[in-house]
Amino acid sequence: MIALLAAIKKEALLLVRDWHALALLFIMPLVFIVIMSMALQERFGIEGGVQLTGQIHDLAQSPSSQAFLQQLRGTDHLSLNAHQGPLSQQGDLFAITLQPAFDQALAGANNQAGVLITFAAELGKRERMLVGAAVREVFAVFNSTLIAEDLGYDRDYAEAEFLRTGFIEVDTTTPSSLSTPTAVQQNVPAWLIFAMFFVAVPLSTAVISERQLRTLARVKTFGASTTLIYAAKLTPYFVINIMQLLLMLLAGNQLLPLLGAEGLGLAVALGPLMVIGVCTSLAALAMASLLAATVSSTEQATVTSAAINILLAAIGGVMIPVFVMPPTMQAIAAWSPMAWALDGFIAVLVRGGSWGAIALPALKLLSLACVLMILAIALLKRGQQDG
Amino acid sequence: MLTLESVTFGYRKRTTCIDDLSLSLQAGQTLGLLGPNGAGKTTLVALVTGQRKPTSGKILFEGQAVELGHPGIALVPQEYAFYERLTARENLMFFAGLLGLARDIQKTRVTQALSQTELTHCADQKAGTYSGGLKRRLNFAIALLQTPKLLIMDEPTANVDPQSRAFLLDTIAQVKQQGTAIIYTSHLLSEVEAIADHVALLHQGKILLEGELATLLTEDHRHLEVQLSEPISEHCQSQFTLEALENLWYRCDLRSQSAPPGALLAALEADGAHIRQLRYGQHRLEELYLRALAETEGKP
Numbered sequence: 229m230i231a232l233l234a235a236i237k238k239e240a241l242l243l244v245r246d247w248h249a250l251a252l253l254f255i256m257p258l259v260f261i262v263i264m265s266m267a268l269q270e271r272f273g274i275e276g277g278v279q280l281t282g283q284i285h286d287l288a289q290s291p292s293s294q295a296f297l298q299q300l301r302g303t304d305h306l307s308l309n310a311h312q313g314p315l316s317q318q319g320d321l322f323a324i325t326l327q328p329a330f331d332q333a334l335a336g337a338n339n340q341a342g343v344l345i346t347f348a349a350e351l352g353k354r355e356r357m358l359v360g361a362a363v364r365e366v367f368a369v370f371n372s373t374l375i376a377e378d379l380g381y382d383r384d385y386a387e388a389e390f391l392r393t394g395f396i397e398v399d400t401t402t403p404s405s406l407s408t409p410t411a412v413q414q415n416v417p418a419w420l421i422f423a424m425f426f427v428a429v430p431l432s433t434a435v436i437s438e439r440q441l442r443t444l445a446r447v448k449t450f451g452a453s454t455t456l457i458y459a460a461k462l463t464p465y466f467v468i469n470i471m472q473l474l475l476m477l478l479a480g481n482q483l484l485p486l487l488g489a490e491g492l493g494l495a496v497a498l499g500p501l502m503v504i505g506v507c508t509s510l511a512a513l514a515m516a517s518l519l520a521a522t523v524s525s526t527e528q529a530t531v532t533s534a535a536i537n538i539l540l541a542a543i544g545g546v547m548i549p550v551f552v553m554p555p556t557m558q559a560i561a562a563w564s565p566m567a568w569a570l571d572g573f574i575a576v577l578v579r580g581g582s583w584g585a586i587a588l589p590a591l592k593l594l595s596l597a598c599v600l601m602i603l604a605i606a607l608l609k610r611g612q613q614d615g
Numbered sequence: 616m617l618t619l620e621s622v623t624f625g626y627r628k629r630t631t632c633i634d635d636l637s638l639s640l641q642a643g644q645t646l647g648l649l650g651p652n653g654a655g656k657t658t659l660v661a662l663v664t665g666q667r668k669p670t671s672g673k674i675l676f677e678g679q680a681v682e683l684g685h686p687g688i689a690l691v692p693q694e695y696a697f698y699e700r701l702t703a704r705e706n707l708m709f710f711a712g713l714l715g716l717a718r719d720i721q722k723t724r725v726t727q728a729l730s731q732t733e734l735t736h737c738a739d740q741k742a743g744t745y746s747g748g749l750k751r752r753l754n755f756a757i758a759l760l761q762t763p764k765l766l767i768m769d770e771p772t773a774n775v776d777p778q779s780r781a782f783l784l785d786t787i788a789q790v791k792q793q794g795t796a797i798i799y800t801s802h803l804l805s806e807v808e809a810i811a812d813h814v815a816l817l818h819q820g821k822i823l824l825e826g827e828l829a830t831l832l833t834e835d836h837r838h839l840e841v842q843l844s845e846p847i848s849e850h851c852q853s854q855f856t857l858e859a860l861e862n863l864w865y866r867c868d869l870r871s872q873s874a875p876p877g878a879l880l881a882a883l884e885a886d887g888a889h890i891r892q893l894r895y896g897q898h899r900l901e902e903l904y905l906r907a908l909a910e911t912e913g914k915p
Contacts, residue, residue, distance in 0.1 A: 448666065
């Protein structure tokens, strides 16, 4: 035990004095979380039911156009403002223009359109359809109400008889199992997982450096077993992973609201959240150990571990959320341990899941950790025989 | 104390590195291990420290098969095998901790090792800031923590200034006086000659030459070496086929002389030079080394 504690203390001192590694493990994910959460707020908002932002211009300035505009402003799907100027510049993704001949078009006097909708170039097809449908829905209610009023009825009559709003019933009692996260709910766990797996870089370079300088061989001449050496080496990195977990969740909860973004809600099952964090850490440490056992120089260690991490992040939904990927890519993503970890985190943070929700991703991560660690130990032992 | 019996070793799929090697070392002895690069010195060090297991043969330390991490065997590797981001004291405390010693004993050993290698004044500086000489001392101090019965030193003075080398050699001599057996590898034959009482010349995994240093160096009766007060004439040099060495030393191969050694010395005096020192019947280690290698490779 004395030897293990001495070795853990040594590893902790080495790690604490490595400012580059600490910056990589703490500052990098924090910066990513802030940037990506802020930058993608609007994009994720679409998926999460938040309004699309756009301009509204009333060129007709008639009582009818004013009434229609008022109803448009009441829709849940659109956030309208009176900004002037080109789209995109102030974050506006579309413009609804009530044409000068709005009243004539409403009366059916000509074939002109009463309303023109234009879009920013970067707005996707799905979002364009959503804007168009929202405006059409408002117009349907507006026009039906006008007809009903002409006939001496009111809006309720229009909705009941013309629009038949009760004809289609939408079940709102069952929560969606495929709830999509907001930008914050996606980016906080995603970049946290990325950073947790990034321990592979400092860990593998430290092992290679010790091997090259014969420090590892010398430590063994002092009676330290391979198990003790690696247990001591992995322990501080496990602590770092847990600190990353706590710090990034805290940043999502406290820092992001200060910067104007939505805060990460932590009124969730914290036990399962910590367990999925621990499982992610074990998988990350096992992968780092395997890398350390495989490569033979610090340059190889740095490049290989960084490349593998970025690749796993790219296919695992860290950089691009899995739910926006096409089916083929989603099938590939299912093979990334980062996707398993992210699935576990989102199950708790977004869907309010508990132990049952994290069981499968946690099991996958633990199984991977076991397999990789067994391989790493076998390779390390073989490396000792080969010299 | 240490016995190697017919030890053979080869890495997987590679040629034999150590070939049927036998050797023994007693307490208090210092074995100078010599050999060109690739001779198998580092492999032999790895075998003796238990880092490698012999393919065949036995390595016994105090009658028991050598195991990695034997508390009586300490290694000073050629590399600076410590942590540059830690101070000397932190390095030493870490290695002392690995020995499983109680905290107060750890501190005592660390203090002793720092004092013995004269590192106390800079014990709390990071090792990475040390000069080459100080790093060598720290490398050595770590081995002293084990209070070893057998100390294995692999090129312990490589790349250090003469002052640090002299200090390290003095410290090694002190350790030797305490009864510690030492295996010492170096390319500096003068260093080995100064510190070792036994030598073994390794070549392609085999011992070419082994024995007590004093005996090996006094087995030569073929050469006479003289140091003169001033250079001798070219005529005299060619007449006696004298080979000029450094510092006005001259060597004469007696096998090529018809005149007895006394006549040679008289002729040198007659040439106007005074004889300051004389060596007869004594090899230099370098000469032994080169000759043994040349004979192995079939050169004259």
